[in-house]
Amino acid sequence: MNYLEQKILQECEVRPGNILKIDSFLNHQIQMDVMRFITLEFKRRFADTKITKILTIEASGIAIATMLGNSLDVPVVFAKKSQTLNSSDDKYMSHAYSFTHKKQNMVFVSAPYLSASDHLLIVDDFLAEGEAVHALIDIARQAGATITGIGIAVEKGNQNGGRILREEGYHLESLAIIEEMNYETQTIKFRE
């Protein structure tokens, strides 16, 4: 069992409706021991991967992407979820349904920040149905960029996102894959 899996067992609560609360160290409070583990582990697992830029989506993905970008010395681009008045320029756009917020989000990256010469590592904190990652893939393709890997901190292995991405042939690395979790007993089982 790795450091992230241990942390999940120690600190996470299973909520009704198949929800895992990872607020205490990953997506509300951010603990540095966990961030350092995630950074080192992605570096190890993608050591042979060409990466010129890291692509993520606001908000929680930014912490992981920035730590890794600093370590690999490559820039980070985070996709935004709603159109702002500051961003009237050409952009690549896609859509992602948020099961958490129960709404369809527009997701976009301004055109100058992705190009056909980019080799992208896509990272995010959480993978369930894969809506956000597929929106990022769609955006990367519009830019003509190459996706060389996908790094996820916590994957819900009992949902479809990870399976589909692996079937599509992506090099997906999830640091903790939750196979089963139970609200009644508060038990969590990881994929070996």
Add this chain to the structure above:
Amino acid sequence: MNYLEQKILQECEVRPGNILKIDSFLNHQIQMDVMRFITLEFKRRFADTKITKILTIEASGIAIATMLGNSLDVPVVFAKKSQTLNSSDDKYMSHAYSFTHKKQNMVFVSAPYLSASDHLLIVDDFLAEGEAVHALIDIARQAGATITGIGIAVEKGNQNGGRILREEGYHLESLAIIEEMNYETQTIKFRE
């Protein structure tokens, strides 16, 4: 002129309506040279300040907060802007008007992540009217926490946020303070 100010002159565009576009290195794409400068400069300016936790607000503040949290080895908490189904717990809430998005945002931090023993450094990428920082101050006060400093990357010195915070007695450090900017001539002047 410091590194961030140089970067602003080199890469930023002044848009109509007193808008400075810092998308290329701070709040859409994130460049690591800038992040490292910001981190080192905040460490230097708050070297004598007691900091047990860094408080910021999603989304762009997360990159700065995480880099600094890693460097100071303290946790980060980022306030969220809309209520999610994952967050049904006790929370500290405030409101901030976003001039960028022209809407009132609810801002909240779940209660377990701030306490009366915390000494908080509040950080954000941008300070204009100070709506977001004042929401964070309001939340910190509700938790009984001590605010020991406020660190801002880019302050618009011709708006009111910075002046009010200094009058209120906060130790505010802004790494680049824009005194004037002009869309017609594309000139930017910094406070000495």
